[in-house]
Amino acid sequence: MTKLERLLELGKSVLAERDVDRMLTIAIDGVIELCHAESGMILLFNAEGETVFDVARNLQKEDLGEPESQVSRTIVERVRLEGIPFWQANVLDDRTIGRGGRLQILSVICQPIRDLGRTLGVVYLGHRSDQEAFTEETAKLVASFSELVSLAARNALERRQLTRHIGLLSKELRTRFDFQAIVGRDPKMVEVLRLVAQVADSDATVLIRGESGTGKELIARAIHLNSRRRDKPFVPINCGALPEALLESELFGHARGAFTGAVRDHQGWFERADEGTLLLDEVGELPPALQVKLLRVLENGDYSRVGSTQIRRANARIVAATNRDLEEMAKEGRIRRDFLYRLNVVEIRLPSLRERRSDLPLLIRRLVDQHAGRRGPKRLAPEAERLLLAYDYPGNIRELQNFLQRAVLLSEGETIEVRHLPEALQGWEPPLTTEAEEEALPPGEGFRASKQRMIERFERDYLSRCLRKAGGNISLAARLAKIDYKNFYTKMQHYGIDAAKYRSLGEEELGNGRDIPPGLPS
Ligand SMILES: Nc1ncnc2c1ncn2[C@@H]1O[C@H](COP(=O)(O)OP(=O)(O)OP(=O)(O)O)[C@@H](O)[C@H]1O
Ligand SMILES: [Mg+2]
Numbered sequence: 001m002t003k004l005e006r007l008l009e010l011g012k013s014v015l016a017e018r019d020v021d022r023m024l025t026i027a028i029d030g031v032i033e034l035c036h037a038e039s040g041m042i043l044l045f046n047a048e049g050e051t052v053f054d055v056a057r058n059l060q061k062e063d064l065g066e067p068e069s070q071v072s073r074t075i076v077e078r079v080r081l082e083g084i085p086f087w088q089a090n091v092l093d094d095r096t097i098g099r100g101g102r103l104q105i106l107s108v109i110c111q112p113i114r115d116l117g118r119t120l121g122v123v124y125l126g127h128r129s130d131q132e133a134f135t136e137e138t139a140k141l142v143a144s145f146s147e148l149v150s151l152a153a154r155n156a157l158e159r160r161q162l163t164r165h166i167g168l169l170s171k172e173l174r175t176r177f178d179f180q181a182i183v184g185r186d187p188k189m190v191e192v193l194r195l196v197a198q199v200a201d202s203d204a205t206v207l208i209r210g211e212s213g214t215g216k217e218l219i220a221r222a223i224h225l226n227s228r229r230r231d232k233p234f235v236p237i238n239c240g241a242l243p244e245a246l247l248e249s250e251l252f253g254h255a256r257g258a259f260t261g262a263v264r265d266h267q268g269w270f271e272r273a274d275e276g277t278l279l280l281d282e283v284g285e286l287p288p289a290l291q292v293k294l295l296r297v298l299e300n301g302d303y304s305r306v307g308s309t310q311i312r313r314a315n316a317r318i319v320a321a322t323n324r325d326l327e328e329m330a331k332e333g334r335i336r337r338d339f340l341y342r343l344n345v346v347e348i349r350l351p352s353l354r355e356r357r358s359d360l361p362l363l364i365r366r367l368v369d370q371h372a373g374r375r376g377p378k379r380l381a382p383e384a385e386r387l388l389l390a391y392d393y394p395g396n397i398r399e400l401q402n403f404l405q406r407a408v409l410l411s412e413g414e415t416i417e418v419r420h421l422p423e424a425l426q427g428w429e430p431p432l433t434t435e436a437e438e439e440a441l442p443p444g445e446g447f448r449a450s451k452q453r454m455i456e457r458f459e460r461d462y463l464s465r466c467l468r469k470a471g472g473n474i475s476l477a478a479r480l481a482k483i484d485y486k487n488f489y490t491k492m493q494h495y496g497i498d499a500a501k502y503r504s505l506g507e508e509e510l511g512n513g514r515d516i517p518p519g520l521p522s
Contacts, residue, residue: 003141006034011148020044020156024055027149032057034145035109035138037125041072044113044121044153049080059126071097071106076122077409079110083119086110087139090130107133111146115154123149182218183363186356192219192348199346200226205298207283207343208321210350213398216321217281219348223319224277232276235269235316240285248290249306258307270303273316283343284324284335291339298342318343353393353400360389367401368416371408378408381417391425460495463488464502472503
């Protein structure tokens with residue numbers, strides 16, 4: 001048999017296996033043999049990136065002292081986060097990966113198992129001899145193999161999720177998404193949590209608004225978990241992720257033969273969320289035709305599967321979330337007003353991270369601890385902390401979380417330093433204050449005129465500061481500005497600046513004034 005044939009055989013057995021653990025066992029043994037690997041593992045993650053299934057061969061999972069297990073850990077974590085395949089004939093040449101101790105050679109392939117843009121898991125293979133170092137061809141083989149595992153894993157995970165949906169809301173999740181997991185001491189957040197507690201137990205439709213990454217989904221889950229429905233499914237759906245026709249059949253289900261390819265009856269999300277909570281995420285993206293249909297469900301609970309006339313009753317609590325300005329969209333005719341009013345029975349507006357800066361220190365602490373996890377405690381160097389506290393987080397908590405997750409990963413020791421933070425953050429300058437911004441952008445003036453005015457203001461200010469520092473001495477001021485005397489003088493005249501005004505002020509008075517940045521372009 002050729003390798004490809006063996007791969008296909010292996011794929012068949014993997015796909016035929018319904019039990020996740022058994023499927024992984026077949027997969028790991030098969031791929032190790034196929035690639036002549038010495039050691040290997042397959043991990044599957046949940047949406048939070050935690051390992052939910054694993055199988056390993058010739059790797060001491062628990063033995064942290066073992067050099068190979070440290071190296072494999074680093075690589076697996078990198079592949080999990082980046083979703084990019086990894087292949088190196090000898091990883092020990094790469095200092096960012098770690099030291100091999102007495103190990104000299106370690107050839108590694110680590111392939112993400114991807115599904116719909118998410119990294120479901122990884123396949124890791126290792127070999128310690130250079131005679132058997134992995135080739136690019138083998139890396140490609142593993143890539144195809146991981147696609148097969150992806151299919152098998154998705155099926156297996158979905159099955160498991162369906163049968164265990166009550167178990168899924170087990171204690172772990174409950175504490176994770178309970179109020180204790182939500183950092184919010186800022187008065188604006190306390191108000192949000194109070195509202196959540198107040199509306200959770202009713203069946204009222206809730207509309208959660210807030211910028212991207214402010215925790216809309218987290219709050220939706222908190223509503224669910226604090227309601228009577230807590231032991232029933234919480235089903236989040238992204239209304240922007242699917243084309244209209246597909247979205248409709250996913251929402252309401254479809255009957256066999258409803259359209260080409262509908263070979264079986266299909267349960268929709270409404271049915272899956274029966275007695276539970278349905279989160280309509282990105283609800284602004286819902287096409288108008290579906291808004292009409294949803295409105296009907298919201299009003300009397302009736303709907304039918306696509307291609308069927310049988311009336312079904314929906315019993316799911318609806319929570320909707322959006323980061324769009326729905327009123328504006330209503331004006332443009334993209335959201336129906338009747339639909340909007342019906343959704344907006346209770347509105348919860350989540351503050352951006354900029355509006356609740358007092359929560360930043362605690363959030364940073366929590367997220368660092370959370371990501372450090374078993375790596376042991378991590379602390380922040382003072383300068384790194386200062387940068388994190390000063391930044392304005394357009395991506396809100398998700399952005400902060402990404403920064404810290406990366407920093408924890410990059411920092412080998414106990415301390416997160418500035419160099420472990422993204423460059424964007426390191427070079428970040430606070431924007432103009434709102435006042436200055438408004439001045440910079442009077443409506444109707446346009447870009448060129450605004451820019452010109454700001455430049456002039458800057459030049460006038462800069463020249464004056466140089467003159468002040470130089471005690472009114474024009475040639476000294478020109479030298480400070482690093483432009484020639486004539487140029488400086490012309491600009492002074494242009495702005496009507498009088499050098500004499502600065503002569504009365506002595507140098508010492510100015511010593512603690514603001515520093516002048518070097519060089520003004522002439
Ligand atoms: N108050 C909070 N305390 C702790 N973690 C939070 C808090 N708010 C949000 N998070 C975390 O930040 C991340 C983003 O939150 P979430 O997915 O709920 O945001 P979102 O508003 O739905 O974002 P998007 O608009 O991009 O979908 C999640 O990992 C969530 O657990
Ligand atoms: Mg969301």
